[in-house]
Amino acid sequence: MGAIRNRTDMFATALAERMIRWRWAVILVTLLATFGFATGMPNLAFDTNYRAFFSDENPELAAFETFQATYTKNDNVLIVVRPADGNVFSADTLAVVEEITEAGWQVPYAIRVDSITNFQHTWAQGDELIVEDLVRNAHALERGDLLERRSIALNEPLLRNQLVTPDGSVTAINIVLQYPELHSMEVPESVAVVRALRDRIEAEYPDIDIVLSGISMMNNAFMESGMGDMAKLIPLMYLVLLVIMMIAIRSWSGTLATLFLILFSTIVAMGSAGFLAIGLTPVSASAPTIVLTLAIADSIHVLMSMRQRMRDGLAKREAIIDAVRINFLAVSITSLTTVIGFMALNLSDSPPFGHLGTMTAIGIVAAWLLSITFLPAIVSLLPMKASPRKSDGKDATARMGQLANWVTRYSRPVLFGSVAGSAALIALIPTIDFNDQWVNYFDTSLEVRRDNDQALEDFGLYPIEFSVPAQSSGGIAEPEYLQNLDAFAAWARSQDNVTHVYSVTDIMRRLNRNLHGDDPDYYTLPDDRGLAAQYLLLYELSLPYGLDLNDRINIDKSASRLTVTLDNVTTEETKAFLDAAEAWLADNTPDYMHTSATGAQVMFAYVAERNVNSMISGNIIAVLAIGLVMILALRSLRLGALSLIPNTLPILTTFGVWALLVGTVGFSVAAVGAVSLGIVVDDTVHFLTKYRRARVERGADTAGAIRYAFETVGMAIVINTIILAAGFAVLALSTFKLNADMGLLTALAIVFALVLDFLLLPALLVELNKLTSRNTQSGENRDEDQSYQPAQ
């Protein structure tokens, strides 16, 4: 066993020597390889579709794709128009709405534009059915005409609360877009045109205020948020790096070397993502920040050891070689566990998390390789000095020793105290609510979020789609079907949080009235299947381009689409509504009409469950694989198994603290377990390796070995924790809630890991050894490492 360690040491020494001897070649090869990876980066592009968050196997996505293939895609932009005088039905404002409606057709990929002006108003005049735009050439309308239009619009179920507020103070123009999905710039292209339109209208008509909402605006925000994060967080990470490096190693050249190392690791990660054709999302765009954080940790270990060795009086070259030798195993193991944690993200149901995992894992491998090849080569070239050891270092070591003594002396209260504290927090976990209001993923610093919040004051946001089947082809004209559908629409309207319901039965009622001379008594559903079918035929024949019913009724008229628009509801409220709607259909309609809801909001309502479930296996694999690595690294089954406690407890405790302080979390929480596990084990690896070395090689007793571990790696663990926690805390500043949640949770888990590694772990070792020595007489040597008899 010692031989293995020696062989590793010999290998590391030889490696470092060669790297220094061939340093120019090493640097050249590093540059060339990095450049090679960099050529993949131009392939990177942001995904501008919320569907990127769902795997191809996701059943909610599959249902929604089928729905959209049957009707139409429902990506949209909602242009909310608010006149200063609070009256939409003035000639001036209606003229603006007309202008925006007309311009709406020019938005790239628009297939439909709906507004109060182009609404197809139907009315009867004798035997004539007149179908025309509700408002045409608004400037020519007299006061009486305007009042009439107002009354029609405010009483029209298809418009009220959907495109105009009931008080007539705010109106909206809805543009439906059908993207060919050939390249990722389609959404930004449309959004740019819409924004230019808004700017032009607002400049031309100062009394008109416009906000932009809708799914396309959100989809575009994925890119804006991701790019904004990259522009903001990465420089911030570099700043954090500079501060930490200057404090920890106090060397400009070491800082410069680290700068190169993290830059190259990031390029390798991003370039590989380009070659793997990964579509960026705000989630995967956080990979550079995470790679930076983890790469700094590798580099800092080597450089700190080097500085220590130089203070001890070694020449620079020897100090480098020794630093590589000392850290080779630890850096390799911690990199491996972190890679395992991140690779486990590939089991997530949400591809962006898999992408993040893969990209980060590649970056970690690159950082590991560079820290044992490129780093020794470059620091051997750069000037570096270390002042002789000052007393403050000793003080830190001494403080660590004091901490060790304190923990061993009060091991029992420390153990019970930390376990009780953790347990109390863990007990709060069930109170955490999942909330994936995906439009709220974006921070209020983004225009899209502010606009959206404002739009929500007047209109609903989340469309819930029902494709309600009829009994047979043409069956939507069946009176039974229409009556049940109408009852369902009425039920939905009576629910909390429902702002609007779009049902073809409202069109049927109107046509029935129109074809009976606009007699209000005929505002009823036709009671004859043929009549209803013929109404539809008549209506279809008179609609203009883009305003047809093809997006409402399937081609063989065996199903129609009912859209319920919900207010700004939480995931839980959405699920409650979905359950109630399905139950209502099941209880009140014939079997053939039973159906489930679909739509983006439905997909996000279940995304947390799907991801938590899919990550259960990911987390189990990560725990087992990392546990195995620990057992092999520590060469002790007992210590390896024991390490699971300080490794998993901080993560669970973190969720408990989150439950206490925040209470709700988005689905990115599913990723936190595997990621933080891979990271927090580093501390345990360092601590237990030293503990075991003291027990086995130096024959120390438990308390002595704990003190040795504290004194040798205590400060390194503290610095490591500061680096990693700072890195993930930077991620908490993301404009994207999923990243911010993940960053903050991981940072918390890292800090808790430090606390528990310094308190719980040593106390546990002391108490367990007391227990085993009491039970078995043979005391300390019940370790499975039977070959070693400790010196008494």
Add this chain to the structure above:
Amino acid sequence: MKTKATNPLSKSLLAMASLLALAGPAPAFAQEAELPAWVDTDSERRGYEIAIRSDNSDNGFGDSRVEATMTLRNAAGQETSRQLSFQTLERADNTVGDKSVVVFHTPADVEGTALLSHAHILEPDDQWLYLPALARVRRISSANKSGPFVGSEFAFEDFTAVELNKYEHNYLTTEAITVAGETLPTDVVERFPRYENSGYSRQVSYIDQTIHQVRRIEFFDRRGDHLKTLDLGDYREYGDGIWRAHRLVMTNHQTGKSTDLVYGDFEFGVGLTDNDFVRGVLERQY
């Protein structure tokens, strides 16, 4: 067969002009009197001439009757079909539209529903619909010709006889295209709707050089994006140079939906007159 009602002189002059144009640079005097005001450039003149020749080669049938099947397909691959019949009365004057009656046979719910149209060149068509369930005729007053016809990918303006003067024409190029497995040399002529409320900004027609029939039309939406393509196949000749396509496939590139319109045998000269295309007939006959 009913004889042409009006203006044989202008037609033959136009035909002559187009023949001259084919032979080479035509003497200016031959056309100037006849060319519409919008014709300005050589390519517009050539486009107009090709369109005239195509229009003339299917004109002159007087009246016709045909059964058709329409098959609708959506992006999810579902299909549904409906059967209908068309009766058309040609009006030889290029400045006046044809009259037609469309009668729906299936689906059963709309059996016997009949649509009478008096097409106009630049004004909205006059349309009446007979609803058997209501046993009444309703006049439809709508400026819109561009909406989908009974849920299909055809707009009413797409498959009614192409009226020469509804468009401004412009010759683009000559290109070989493959339609229904047949590769043909065609003249490519773009045309711009002259009537209000068209759903299109532009169409590009491919007119084959042998029988002068339209083989393909590409439709561009108001934004100028390619919206639909209509392939016309299975051309058959009826009597004296009257060609009819029997298989029309319209594909919507934006929504992935498509519609096949398959005609049976056309009957010409069945004796229909203006009296068969008045609203009273709808109530009596269907």
